[in-house]
Amino acid sequence: MNDTKTHNVAFAWFGIFAVAVFAITWICAAALDPTWVFGKDIISKLGISNTDASLYFKYGCVLTGAFAIIFGIGNTLYAKNAGHASGGIFMIMAGLFLALVGIITMDIGNGDLHKFVAITMAIFILCAAISFAAGNWYEHHxxxxxxxxxxxxxxxxxxxxxxxxxxxxxAVILALLWICIESIRMIATTEKD
Amino acid sequence: MTEIPKKISVGCGLGLIGGVASIICLAVFYTSEPDTLLNMALYMLIACLFFGIAGAFTKTGQWGWRMITFMALLTIGLIAMFTVCKYFDVYAGIILAAITLLIIAVVSFPSSKKWLSRI
Incomplete structure (x- = not known):
């Protein structure tokens, strides 16, 4: 099963890059803004921080979103079944909306547009998780x-x-963990074309 | 295939232990407050799932190994949800989840899959 590395392994690494970038972004932003408290403040509050944490948040979201889009494209292109294909499409949409989360921050308007974009992103990630679960079950993984x-x-x-x-x-930490495991699955279950 | 492999017996034993452990948790964490009824019901639900999984490891069991894996994963998911929601005690949740993980490990052996695929 792991005889030959094919191009989908490269796409799988983008999933791991996305997780790494978001984790580093979040840690750096939280370190730069001492007023932000885990469990008390939502992550989006880092985007409207008076410190450089807002820059980390904005660029981090855009970069993570871009990596997630590439990861989703890889899953769709190399999909073994409809579950993986639809999961990849949902991941592309989630990545797009994550990038928008970084662009449309809470201080734009009354914050409703940011809430809409963030919740839509979460829904797409949920749909991606369910689709990938179905695809993996169908593939006997x-x-x-x-x-x-x-x-x-x-x-x-x-x-x-x-x-x-x-x-x-x-929830974000668990979602990052899931994307990591899904990337590992994509690498570990590579088949020779 | 009339002889039950040892691993299958271990799986059955683990299911029974999980069920009994859930019942013990039900008794240990019982309080006389009215809202404790939900906690007790959830422990009972997990006990039922464990006993169901234990029943699958018998000669007359009707589940294949994929169904057992699915039920075990469902059980872990529910235990995790109830523990996070604070309905279950943390240590009780960890122990019950560990028992379920052991059941999944038992089912994952090739000899177990072969025996359970007899259906």
Whole structure:
């Protein structure tokens, strides 16, 4: 199964790059803005910070979105079934809206447009996770299919048991973890064409 | 294939242990407050899922290995959700999730898959 590396492995690495870029962006932005508190403030608040954290947030979101789009294109092009293909398309849309999150920050208008873009991005990521789970199950990769389902259950629990800021923070961390695992799946299940 | 492999017996045992552990958690974390009923119901739900998984590892079990894997993943997901929601005690959730992970590990062995694919 891993005889030959084909081009989809290169696309898979963009998923890992997206996770790394967003993680570094978030850590740097949070370090630059000492008033931002995990669990108390939402991540989007870093985009309207008075410090350089806002620059990190904006450019980080745009760059992560671009990498996510490329990752989605790779999944769509090298899709083994409809689940992977649709998951790739949802990932492209999620990446596009993530880039828009960085461009349309909370201080534009009354913040409703930013909320709309952020929630739409989250919905697309949810759809991507479900599609990939279905695609992986169909390909007999049951454990890879189970990971997003467990993560979705945890995020539902976070939404019920915690405030918005805490739930959002942990949900983003779990989503990054999922994208990493999905990239590893794409690399590990590469077949010779 | 009338002989049950040892791994299948281990899987059945783990399912039973998980069910019993859920019932024990139900008793240990019982309080006399009215809103404890939901917690008890959720522990009971997980116990039912564990006993169902244990039943799949018998000679007359009707589930193939993919269905068992699916049910085990569903159980882990629910345990994770209830633990995060603070309905389950954290340590109880970790123990129950660990038992379910062991069940998935047992099912993943080629000999287990072969026996469970007899259906």
């Amino acid at each position: 049951e454990l890879y299919a189970g990971v997003p389902i467990i993560i979705i259950c945890m995020i539902i629990g976070l939404g019920i048991g915690y405030n918005n800021a805490t739930a959002e923070g942990w």
